[in-house]
Amino acid sequence: MITDVFSIRYEDTPIWSAFTERDRRFLVQAAKLVTEQLFPRTYSGDSENADASLKTVNDRVATEIGLLHLGQPWIQLSNQWHKRTIADQLSGFMMDTFQDAFSPDLFMKIRISVVELAFRIREEQVAALKESLPARKADLKARFAKTSGGIATTVAQLNKLEAQTQSLNKMFEEAVIELNERMLRAHFPLSYHRGFIQISNDATVAAIVEKPFWALVSAPLWENVAIDMARAVDLRDNNKRDASLYASKALESTLKIISDKKGWTTGHEVGPVNYVNNLVSKNNGRFIEVWEQESLHKLFSDARSPFGHGPGTAPMPSMTPQQASWAIEVSMSWIKSLINRL
Missing domain, CATH: 1.20.120 (Four Helix Bundle (Hemerythrin (Met), subunit A))
Structure with a gap:
C-alpha cells in the first residue's frame, strides 16, 4: 500500500535551511499532540486501539522513507532490554536529536510526515464514526427496546452514544486548531486541512x-x-x-x-x-x-x-x-x- 506522505510530496521543495530551537520545541509539542491528544492510551476506552493506530502511522511512514521502523523498538535499562510502547517509540523518534547525517529539511519533513499521517488517520476514524452513527443508533434501539427499562434505557444509551461521537469530533477539531497554531508560532509556512499538511505562505489569505x-x-x-x-x-x-x-x-x-x-x-x-x-x-x-x-x-x-x-x-x-x-x-x-x- 502506497501512502502519500509529506516528505515525498515536498522532497523537491526546500522549506527548512537550518534546525533551530523553534523546530526542536515544535517536535516535542507535536509528539505530545499525536500520542496524548489524538491517540491517548485511554482512546475509546481501549488502549489497544490507540496502539494499533500509532503502529499504522509508524509502519506506513517508515515504509515510504525506506526504514524498517521509526525510532528504537527496544530500550536497555539496568542491563535488560525492554520493549517500548509504540507511543514511546514514536515520541522518541519525533524528539530525536538532530543529526548532521540528515539535512535539516529532510529531518523535519520526515517528522512532519508522522504528524500529517496521524491526523489523517484520526480524521478518517472520526468521520467514519459520524457516518455510522445512524446505524449504531438503530442497533442500540433493537438491542435495548425489549429489555427492562425499555424506552428509558434506550434513550439514555442513544444520548450517551451521540455525546461520545460529538466529543470525539470536538476533540479532533481542537487538535487541528492547536496544530495549525503551533505551526504558525514555529514560523512554518504550513497548515493542516482534510488530511494533508500543505504550504500556506500568506497568513491573511490563510485566515x-x-x-x-x-x-x-x-x-x-x-x-x-x-x-x-x-x-x-x-x-x-x-x-x-x-x-x-x-x-x-x-x-x-x-x-x-x-x-x-x-x-x-x-x-x-x-x-x-x-x-x-x-x-x-x-x-x-x-x-x-x-x-x-x-x-x-x-x-x-x-x-x-x-x-x-x-x-x-x-x-x-x-x-x-x-x-x-x-x-x-x-x-x-x-x-x-x-x-x-x-
Whole structure:
C-alpha cells in the first residue's frame, strides 16, 4: 500500500535551511499532540486501539522513507532490554536529536510526515464514526427496546452514544486548531486541512480564504471539491503544471453539485459554462447575477481552457507561482461564496 506522505510530496521543495530551537520545541509539542491528544492510551476506552493506530502511522511512514521502523523498538535499562510502547517509540523518534547525517529539511519533513499521517488517520476514524452513527443508533434501539427499562434505557444509551461521537469530533477539531497554531508560532509556512499538511505562505489569505474554504468542504457532499483543490495546492507548492486546472475542476464540481441539488441540471450540459448558465438563469431565480456569470466565464476561459486541451504545436501553456496562487485563491473564494448561498 502506497501512502502519500509529506516528505515525498515536498522532497523537491526546500522549506527548512537550518534546525533551530523553534523546530526542536515544535517536535516535542507535536509528539505530545499525536500520542496524548489524538491517540491517548485511554482512546475509546481501549488502549489497544490507540496502539494499533500509532503502529499504522509508524509502519506506513517508515515504509515510504525506506526504514524498517521509526525510532528504537527496544530500550536497555539496568542491563535488560525492554520493549517500548509504540507511543514511546514514536515520541522518541519525533524528539530525536538532530543529526548532521540528515539535512535539516529532510529531518523535519520526515517528522512532519508522522504528524500529517496521524491526523489523517484520526480524521478518517472520526468521520467514519459520524457516518455510522445512524446505524449504531438503530442497533442500540433493537438491542435495548425489549429489555427492562425499555424506552428509558434506550434513550439514555442513544444520548450517551451521540455525546461520545460529538466529543470525539470536538476533540479532533481542537487538535487541528492547536496544530495549525503551533505551526504558525514555529514560523512554518504550513497548515493542516482534510488530511494533508500543505504550504500556506500568506497568513491573511490563510485566515480569510483558506481556513473557511476547507471548513465548508469538509462535508461528504463536497469531497471531490476538496480532493481537486488539495491537488491544485500540491502542484502549486511544487512548481508543477496544472494547478489552475485542478482549482477550476474543484469550482466546476461545486457548480455541478449546486445545479443538481437545486434540480436545475438538464443533462445536456457539456462544460462548466453550461452549469454557470444554470445558476444565472432567470427561470431558476438568479442564484448568481449576470456580472458574476461573466466573471466565471472569464475565469474558466483564462485559467482552465488553456490547460484542459492539448496545445498542438503551440507553446505549452504555463503559469508563474503567483498566477497559480491567484487561480487557486479566486477559485476558493468563488466556492465559498456559492456554498454560503445554499
